[in-house]
Amino acid sequence: MSLRIFGAAALAGALAACTGTASDAASSPAPSGSPAADASAPAVAPVLLTPEARDVHSYAVPSVARVTHVALDLSADFDAHVLRGTATLDIKAADDANQIVLDTRDLRIASVTDGRGRTLPWKVGESHPAHGAPLTVGLDGTDRIKITYATAPDAPALQWLSPKQTAGGKYPYLFSQGEAILNRSWIPTQDSPGIRQTWDASITVPKSLTAVMSAEMLTPEGRPASGDRHTFRFRMDKPVAPYLIALAIGNLEFKALGPRTGVWTEPGMLKKAAWEFADLPKFVDAAEDLYGPYRWGRYDVLVLPPSFPYGGMENPRLTFATPTVIAGDRSLVSLVAHELAHSWSGNLVTNATWDDFWLNEGFTTYFENRIMEKLYGKRRAAMEADLGWSGLQEAIKDAGGPSSPDTQLHLNLTADRDPDAGMGEIAYEKGATFLRTIEKAVGRERFDEYLRGYFDRHAFQPQTTAGFLKDIRAHLFKDDPDLAKRIGLEQWVYEPGIPDNAVHVKSDAFPAMDMAAKEYAEGGLVASVPDDVSTQERVRFLNRLPRDLSRERLAALDERFDFSHAGNSEIRFAWLMLALGNRYPPAAESAEQFLTSQGRRKFVAPLFEVMMNEGDWGQSLARRIYAKARPGYHSVTSGTVDEIVGWNGA
Template sequence: MRGLTNFSQSSLLFKSIHITIRSPSLASARQQPRRSYSFTSLRMAPTRDPNTLSNYGAWLTKHTTVNFKVNFDKQRLEGSVSLDLESLTDKESNEIILDTTCLDISSVKLSNVDLKWELKETVAPYGSPLHVTIPEGAQKGDRVKLDIALATTKDCTGLQWMTPAQTGNKKHPFVYSQCQAILARSILPCQDTPDVKSTFTFNITSSLPVVASGVPVPSDNSGEGERLFRFEQKVPIPSYLFAIASGDLATAPIGKRSVVAAGPEAIKAAQWELEDDMDKFLDVAQNLIFDYQWGEYNVLVLPPSFAYGGMENPIFTFATPTIISGDRQNVDVIAHELSHSWSGNLVTSCSWEHFWLNEGWTTYLERRIGAAIHGGPQFDFSAIIGWKALEDTVKLFGEDHEFTKLIISHKGVDPEDAFSTIPYEKGFHFLWYLERLVGREHFDKFIPHYFKTWAQKSLDSFEFKATFLDYFNQHGTDEIKQKVAQIPWEDRFYKPGLPPKPDFDTSYVDSCMALAEKWKSSDYKPDLKDVESFTSNQTLVFLQAVQDFSPCLSVERAQLLGSTYNISSSKNVELKTAYYGIALRAGDREAFPGICELLGSVGRMKFVRPLYRQLVKLDRALAVETFEKNKDFYPSTTKGQLAKDLGLR
């Protein structure tokens, strides 16, 4: 998601040289083939990940086993974690350093022998590193297995505990994890960096059903009371993809290899929303890249407080209930999260500074899936919506802000503070630019090459550049080679603000913009027929255009828009939020009750942060009162960001 020393000033620069790289990542040193790349103006980062305190350059986690009991009464996980680590250094290594924050650790053992360990002083915002002494040291290639007994605490930021009253059917408690970006360390000691990948075993005891980011293993978990739920993740994953959830869950099939899990009261609606598109999404993605590698692809629809549209946890995507809108118009979120099965999960950015490699690629793949299913213009239509979000983000940060660069400096920064649409949309536009440069036919051959080259590994932007240049210098025509040689990598990586705006195919947008033009006249008399032929996303584009009016609509006109088009009563949160943006710009205080109700029923940051920012300008007291009333409903990520937005910390 998201400042370090400015690479444009402090990195080493190599010009037109030929070098051989072994091991694109310290974390995968023993997995890499020897490959030769040609570099032009290659900038090499002096460090891989500034957001971890672990010594992952000396030790590599090979496998992680978690043995947790879900204690709903005390709202904590209790048990142990076993870490199988390999020494990477040529000289003797006698200390392992792991990331932790706010954990209650009771012992660290090696072969049932207690080890000397110490939690060092907290380094904000990265937690307290756990230093473990290996008494006899280890040579390169040696393996050790640490057994760490622990419990999470009330300050755990990676878990969201919900009382029965906060869930859909209000009968049972619920807990779910959210580890991106650096919150896994609040659940278990680990090398909390995307530059390290480990296989996982999950042994979770709970009185309620459990899902996790692994394939379920048959076990006797029938009956009442506490039961053991087991999962195996045999594809190495980074710590931020560690995921568990437990609550009153039902499941229903939505595809050949897919189920949806949700509260019993929501399962039928969730099944209907997703079953029509799931296999279509999967088929298109496999044809575009290569076969799905994870076995199952399932979706967990979470309670309303969830901070994101979706979280791409392997096997089980965690999804916001706002996608269940009753019109199948918001399921592109699932196309996005499915695309992460290749981009982000299989091929991973080595640090949050290069997060665009995860999200830019995923946004690109999501739009290719949408175009394959809904027609070519859908690609540009989605890109136009994304461009509006990109413009808004750049305006919010400021066009010269560090966080509007493709590669962002992260030293001493909480990655969450830099999170925005930048890596998604600016990353997408860089990839789309490369596609147009070489032609889609040639770019489509590069896509599987890239993902096969880096499967189960982590990389940075410079290694992506090297892979791209190597491929097209070997396989491109003379014309393509000439074009590739002129790519302005420096500008694309480090120039803040908006990238060059492409010429969009506006086929799906023209009618939306034409309606918006009519609304610029105060004499225009609207009719429901205006939007009857629109998809929800076309209505969204229309609303976004009206949001940008200068001067803005009057209170009366804003109210007329909402009532005529039935938007103020819509169940589609995307549309309601866009309409409330218009109402707030108009200063419509009659909309305040509806806005406050939405802010108390949805935790998705995409919606609540913009609404709070606008509400605080009109009525700070109401905005703060609404936040204080609902802060325990929001997960820690949302709560922290909203507190900053409101100037409360």
């Protein structure tokens, strides 16, 4: 347990000391140049002290003592699967605060000293399965502490890959995934999205490998360290939520896609990745045209090995992306639009707690679709929005129906619930639908103007649902409060289900797909099924087929379209959901290949779930495949699937 011995005087002083306000005021191996620090980025970002901004998933007490800067000096040990070194933290505290509480998870703390090397008292409290353990450090008047430590070999934020788990097959690989509260397993800091911190890092790795991070790279070639090792240095001069500190180490190469964009990946994947993301400069330009300047300098993409658990992660300056989006036809690049949009919604303005995860993802999903419309037209954007609507209906069913509290935008996650519980389609698609509903009510031009102002007013700050509602009333509905009432702002965010005024964007391409699915299910010829259609239309067709097709009907589709070997991950996933649910024998081999070649939770978890629902046939198949696939999954994915299949380590 944390040793919280702060008095009333300390709390009162901290309110003044810790809150603060935001000021208004090419093909080289590694791009390092970036514009000067944005004038609107405060040296110390504010924290919110309102009741709804209290983060129950962090041990930190930022109202008394908070971290403002993290300096990492770490060495990667690929044999022991350990990062070891130091984290030096700058502290802002009330005058009479005598300790600070940090978040840790399974860290091996060796010592804690102040800025002059004096030993400080410290204690690690009782550990929680999801939250880890509090590290309480006595300050003794210092505003800087240095923690010497090592990570655990199984730190959940870190995935150490053997050479055979990479595309090249020759060198090992390491990547981190910090959202929501996993970064405390490799960085001892206050791991709460509402406590934004600047940071820098020195990362020492074997000379055969390159380190990249979600920050400006200061040493593109690395500096000699000792023997066969070299050190890479990084700097993030803008305060970010700590879950956005990200690291990857591997045999990496870079290709510029424009003066401020490019792609990193393993050498064998570089050509394909660069082709797939060739429009990256256009994405940035389109986003800026919509909602104002990109404030992070560079925007690059790192294509990770297949075990990465998400489609993408919006780490500042360097999006981490799954290779499953490399379809060879740029049909899945909306993922990049999504992660880029996070540079405004999420990275620039961040949910203060995980109860308001929708402020990150709902805004971003809406923004993503606007980028896609600007670049690829209304028809493409409408198809993707309509697929999102269908996904929302399924998510509501999975949550227990429209009366389930988990269908609210603002959640009430208790301390014993992992914040990952709120990271589903509800936050993404209900949030985006809410914003589209506002847009329809006020007009796109007015809504765009409001959003540009919103991002400016709250840049580099945390936000809550209550804060957003206050802002939108003050700036968008100031002269028409009755319109805000008719939209039902509170109902949208604080009540379950989907209000009746929800805007459903309908694609004019999908009725033909729905009819084709209906006709085929009723015995139509496979030759009549449309062939030359987009990925989105093909996914719609597969999703609209009844879940109880005969083996003969499935075989005819598979023979014509070769769905079992589809290289497009979205089409392959939609097919396997249908085929496995019908116990279609050829789907077993396809599922095994798909599930052992990538670890994206969006695909993996539902497929194991559908197999587990298919009696002995599906359950034995699921457990056999999972035993083979699990060693290659990140903890984010395996933690979910363990529960689905009842994994006991056997």
